[in-house]
Amino acid sequence: MLALIPLLPFAGFLVNATMGRRLPKTVTGGLASAVMVVSFLIAVTQVWALAAMPPESRQVNQVLFTWITAGDFSLDLAFRLDALSAVMILVITGIGSLIHIYSTAYMSHETDADFGRFFSYLNLFCFFMLMLVLGSNVLVMFVGWEGVGLCSYLLIGFYYEKQAAADAAKKAFVVNRIGDFAFILGALLLVVTFNSLDFTTIALAAKAMPVEVTFGTLSLITLLLFVGATGKSAQIPLYVWLPDAMEGPTPVSALIHAATMVTAGVYMIGRNAVLFEHAPITLGIVAVVGAATALMAGTIGLVQNDIKRVLAYSTVSQLGYMFLAMGMGAFGAGIFHLMTHAFFKACLFLGSGAVIHALHGEQDIRKMGGLKKHIPVTYWTFVIASVAIAGVPGLAGFFSKDEILFETFLHGHQILWGVGVLTSLLTATYMFRLVHLTFHGDERFGAVADGHDAHGHAPQHLSTPAPEHLSTPAPQHSHGVHLHDAPAPMAFALIVLAIGSILAGYVGVPHALGGHNNLGAWLEPAFQATNCGQPVATGELAGIALEDCLPGEEAGVEDHAALELSLMAVSSLVAFAGIGLASFLWLKRKDIPAQMATQFAGVHKLLLNKYYVDEVYDATIVQPIKVVSQEGLWRGFDVKIVDGAVNGAGYFVSGVSIVLRLLQNGSVKTYAASIFAGAVVILAFYLWR
Amino acid sequence: MLFYAFAGAAVIGSLLVVTQKNPVYSVLALIASFFGLSGLYVLLEAPFVAVVQIIIYAGAIMVLFLFVVMLLNVPREDAAEWDRAHPLYRPMAVRIGGALALLLALELAWALSRTAGLGGGVADQHPAVSSVAELGRVLFTDYMFAFEVTSILILIAMVGAVILAKKKEE
Amino acid sequence: MAIGHYLVLSGVLFSIGAAGVFLRRNLITLLLSVEIMLNAVNLAFVAFGRQFGTVDGQIITFFVMTVAAAEAAVGLALVIGLFRHRESLNPEAFTSLKW
């Protein structure tokens, strides 16, 4: 039954991939959505059954078959449902279903073939994502890990006719491969250390090991895994691909680059919680990287003018929050934020999609404004989600963000807490800047044609014409033209997600507010090393297992109620301050932002250009290598087209490659010389050794 | 001192092979070198090998070479017209090749000089087995399978040579 | 004569043959050079065989000769084929495959 959850989307993929081009859109889209909904329902029943079990033994294993054996090492292709993966599959199938439904309307302008292609990729993605979270060992997770990367690549490059999309896809892939490299090494090191890749086995073994105060094997393993996570979850230094990934269709941004795939790194740390807990050095790095990413992306988000890019940087920033939580050892808080974030960020992305849809492809918020009355459904859902992400009390983001900040403070990391609060202020500010510029104020979307070139500092990606809906030429709207609000399927998804953005937080109401932090309690066993879910077969194991299965103490939680309440007050104030600031700056005194932009031109430019990170990478890595590789151009080697697949780091390799291949000069004597030299060197090695 | 005479013949012959520009001379020099080797085989009390060396190697294989040289009728080496395509590499290959060959010879000599037990006479330890009958017996017992394998080898060579050198049909 | 003498001679011949592959600009001489190398090995085999007082070395020599003959047949066929394409025996004339 468990296996059905990923296999249903896979079946949908098979059908749509083989016959999608010949089927009408209603069938392909309907099928793709239907498999996701059914998968969601199955997931609900499974989780329901899981919840009925006693908390300590909430674990369902399904071994499909033994996948790999080597000596005494053996590995099953197995799925495991526990408290942690239960949350994940609900998020993936639930939000996934909504986004599928949304896409049936959003992508309806595509041709039948492209439509089918889109949904087959989307289903395939869900399959791999479910593999990733359900896998009971590192290698099954890695299958999903690689698979989602591949699907993300295919989906970012969905509009491959557009150079920016193709480049973004390659960038995402290349950056992810760097992360994957570390991940595989980490996995190999796990095999060496534990002779197993099963999460439970590793956790049990790690538990028996001392906490590594100095940098040791566990620290190295976890660090490698974390580098893998930074690639997938867009953290410093590997975050650069995510903003560019916005070149993909908006539902993809919502599903992959907000709700699910990018959170895989967070999930992975949660999955290996015991391992990370025994490597405090790595945890420290995780926390610092998370906080730094949160702050940096937040500041960049403040000045971006592309609606999706603002959201992209916001995603990077919120992911930073999650890593901060993970780094604090507050795994429950991280997963909690992951879940609430999935709701409101998906809602925001889908809302931005609805805006773009209404404006026929316009993404520049400077050319929006006053949309409130034209597209009310989109407006209200967008506002709800924005309030949620800003951390206004009562909505989802408040609870989860607050738990993270509380845990950070509790662990004595006041600086990181400060960073978190600052980011929180930034979040509220840039989100409401977005809301105000998009939905309030003057209607600026009529003046598109004239104003376009006037913006000298428009980011480069905007100079390309309307990225989406290439098939429909974008007509210039003027005042009075009716803008259609989201069609029914899109509205449905938006409304459900907006409701989710309000309610999702209530599963984790903290004790301080009279709640029971149900989610935290639910997740807690998943972060412990127990094998309570396994039938206890052997006698000597039984004792240990029972001991582990005793409910954990919740000592000291109540003691901090006062502290938690005051911290909550601070962050609530911060949230309101951010919203107020944004309203003041971008609604009341619109001259101030412009003044500030000129007064602090340097800072503004720095932020607008995303701290020049892309430029620095370009100047230090790409350009020098480009020069080298262009030396090879004399043979008519078309780098732009043929070599385009290799971006960034790829240029380095291809530069070396072009030099090295010159050795292969076609002369048989050179080849013989190579053999001869090899022979002489080998013999010399033996004789002079 | 016959050894040095034959060895000299073999070495000089071989050197001539690789220094002559005219392939006909090269082939002839190689035949001369083979005679030297043949003499060495006699010194090693392997008369049958010596005879085979002359009859098969020099007599058949080298004649095949000679035949091809004559067939293609290219009495001398091409001028260096093609070499200019690789101004950098070709002379380098020659020099590197020469240097490597020298190095290899030194390495081999050095290795052999360090190997114990090579100073003794070649015939000191065991009596020679040079009877053709014994040769044949061993060939068709111990080496029977290897012998059969060569039949396939030669078949491939025959078929292959025909396919590769046959003129185009049509 | 000491076995060492034969081995050194064999080594010298082998090196000459190996050098020949680089020195000449003629495909046929390249093939001849490889023949020299094989003969050098033959000499080593016969010398070793004599030292052990067995016929193995001599018999291996026959096999090597067979291989040499087969290689010569295929090699010369290829040389003829190449010559047909370019009317040249210079190995540097055949560098259309590279990089």
Add this chain to the structure above:
Amino acid sequence: MISSSFDAIIPMLCVALAGLVVLLAEAFRGRDEKMPIGGLAIIGLVGAGAASILLWNRNATSFGVVTADNFSLFVNLVLIGVGILTVMFSSQTIERDGIPAGEYYAVMLFGIVGMMLMGQATDLLVIFLALETMSLAVYVLTGIRREQQQSTEAAFKYFLLGAFASSFFLYGVAFLYGVTGSTSLDRIGTVIAAQSMSGNPMILLGVGLLIVGFAFKVAAVPFHMWSPDAYEGAPAVVTGFMSTGVKAAAVAAFVRVFLSSLEPMITDWAPVLWLIAAATMVLGTVVGVAQTSLKRMLAYSSIAHGGYLLAGLVAGNDVGKAAILFYLAAYALTNLGAFGVIALLGTRERANDDLRDYAGLFKSHPALAVLMTFFLLSLGGFPPTAGFIAKWYVFSAAIGSGYYGLAIIGVLSSVVSVFFYLRIVVMMFMTDRDARPVPAPITTVAYAGLVLSLAGVLYLGVLPTAVIDFAQASISTIF
């Protein structure tokens, strides 16, 4: 000796017999008569496969120089698979390219005999003869399109360098013979094990020269330079055949010689092979990036894969040995499939193997594009394909033996290699261009071959246990 049974050579006999029958059939064929000659070849190969399976666990030996232990039978089965798939792809291409069918199949079958013998021989002289048999056949196949200068040029380069390297190999055999008085692997093994040999310069010369010879056939750096040219110039089907068959046979012999009789000297040869393996993985990957011809790109990829195989050999532990066998099977299926696609897309006049020829392949030949994608993903080591499992095994074997550096280099190069595999995928799926000359419609047999390869690739990726067990059983019987 004479009385020894013929059992161990039955698989080879089947194939050789099929070769002879094919030759005769061609001789008696009427001028325009059509004959299912490929079918004869397949019958022979299937017979050999059946014989190999029947010989399983029987450890038969014949003539004292040929063994049919499980290790060689495993390699036999891989080689037979290679042969069958090659014949299936050839059915389309030889007619298209005007290649003489009888001779082509006969030489190929004889080549397979040589390859099988490489794995089965337990005597250095026989290994040398097998090596030559295999090589000569492959030289001929490489140059079989004699009207094309590239084909002949490739064959000549391959031939000359092959002969050059073989003489090094043979010289190595001579030195080992000189030290131990025998060419039999058992005998050499006992002599080496009985007395410490690592100080003896002559045996070190022998080992070094053997490495040269084997490394050449595996196309390991720096003995690899023939392979891009030979692979590019040869007809694509032949390239697939030799990039898998020759490599499998050479690796099999390499493993047998170095892990059985030369095992006591592992501290002497492991560092050298470590370097060779690392250089091979890196160079094959890096230079592959700049290629625009698909055949050449895959040639470099094959070089890199040779490096991974050598990494398993260097690791030398039980996992490593089984990993090599598994890798051989996975790599053979994958690479043959990829070259099969390339071959089927060519025309008589043009190989159509430039990267740009693959633009928009998904639009014109969706099935071929999808098949190719799977093969490329497997070559790149993506889960859940055969290539991933194979690499996983090799790297965990390397790490298990403490060769962390080798494993890191391997993982890194396989990460980089994805770039050029991906380039092909990008071309096929994300580019539109229909200017490519349209190849002939693809026959059912050829398609069946591709689907068979794909099935194998996925089977080995998803359910590798059976084959891994098989490989472990094979390896445990001899070492």
